[in-house]
Amino acid sequence: MEATISRRTFLKGGAAAACTLAAAGLPASIAAADTAPHLATLIEIDKCVGCESCVxxxxxxxxxKYPVPVKPFPRMYPNRVKASDWSGKKGVRDRLTPYNWLYIQRAVVDVNGEKKEISMPRRCMHCSNPPCVKLCPWGAARQEKNGVSRIDSELCLGGAKCSSVCPWNIPQRQTGVGLYLDILPAFAGNGVMYKCDRCYDRLSEGKLPACIEACPEGVQSIGPREExxxxxxxxxxxxGGFIYGEKENGGTNTLYxxxxxxxxxxxAIEKGSGKPHLRAAEDSMGQANNLTAALFLAPVAGIAAAVGRYYKTIRKEGNRNAS
Known part of the structure; x- marks a missing residue:
């Protein structure tokens, strides 16, 4: 059984952690920056047959890594804040969800007078300068040295800032899971945001991301971004083709x-919630308001991340003592 943590204990210890962080330096989202080359993936759309082996x-x-929500969900205030629950729709595969981080987007286009069906894997673009990382107010999103951007589910409060600043609105929310349940469930968030983390754990073991390894057509390849x-x-x-992702949002680590x-x-594609577009995307972090916000949020996010890391530590210790 998972041990419970009193709110008083959490906040008291979190304050101490925040003070330590304030004296120590930059948050993970900034400090993780490194000169090592980013890894990028190339997706050759013409090779994709839509078999969904990658999915x-x-x-x-x-x-x-998928969420296991606690129900019933806490009532949120103000009332306009709505729960986002995909736990009863885990089988949905035709869009991005907290349980489906990659899907095949399809289109039918006219090519030389003939109808042609196009299939393409869609997921997080892993931007070179990711706004989801730089503008997360809680320090829950980070960019690894290899360019992978990911969300720490144990630090995320589900505020969805990452999704709102993403040009493609990639991250998806699940209510009833995460840190907010232990702090102020009615006020301090609404779950956890989820998206592709490009199998960062597999990469750290020298393995390929699962989607690349499983593809029978060799649609995707991975390597240093320059290559x-x-x-x-x-x-x-x-x-005689075209490229998407090289310059979009200032450059991404996913090229089509x-x-x-x-x-x-x-x-030709169906667009909407969980179904990203293929339009040109301006460099969001090149905009003055986002640059200012990133500079302002860096220390705030660092303090929030320190508090979150303290929570993770005492939670693990509590679980060990309870077992």
């Missing part, structure tokens, strides 16, 4: 190559 592999590899950009441009030249222009693909 199956992603779900299997990440099942242990992937070069490969994408070579491939685009070979097929297609023989069909991306504005035509964007016009």
């Amino acid at each position: 199956d592999a992603c779900r299997e590899a990440n099942a242990a 992937i950009v070069e490969k994408a441009n070579e491939r685009a030249k070979e097929i 190559v297609s023989s069909v222009p991306f504005d035509r693909l964007d016009a």
Whole structure:
């Protein structure tokens, strides 16, 4: 059984952790920056047959990370704050959800007078300068040295800032899970945000991301970003094609190559919640208001992250003592 933690104990210890952090330096979202080359992936859309082997592999590899919500959900204040519950819809595969971090987006376009069905894997773009990381007020999102951006489910409060600042609104929320349940469940959040973490744990073990390993058509490849950009441009030249992701949002670590222009693909795909677009995306972190916000939030996020890390520590200790 999981041990409970009193709010008084948490807040008292968290305050001490915050003071320590304030004297120590930068939060993880800033301090993690490194000169090591980012890894990027190339997705060759023309090779994809829409078999969904990548989706199956992603779900299997990440099942242990999926949320297990506590019900009934705490009532939120103000009342306009609504719960987001996907726990009864875990089988949904045609969009991004907290239980489905990769899906196959489909489009039918006219090519030389013939209808052609296009399939493409969609997930987090892993931006080179990710706004989800730089603008998270709780320090719950971080960018690894290899360029992977991920959300720490044990620190996230589900405020959805990461999703609102993402040009593609990638992160998805599940209510009834996470840190907010132990602090102020009615006021301090609404769950945890989830998205592709590019199998960072597998990468740390020298393995390929599950979706890449499982693909029978070799749709995706991974390597240092400079090499992937070069490969994408070579491939685009070979097929008279187009690239998406090289410059979008200031550059991402996910590049797509297609023989069909991306504005035509964007016009043909179904878009909406959990179904990202393929439009050109301006550099959101190049905007003055976001730069200012990032500078202001850095120390705040660092303190919040320190409090969260303290919580993780005492929770684990409590669980060991209770077992």
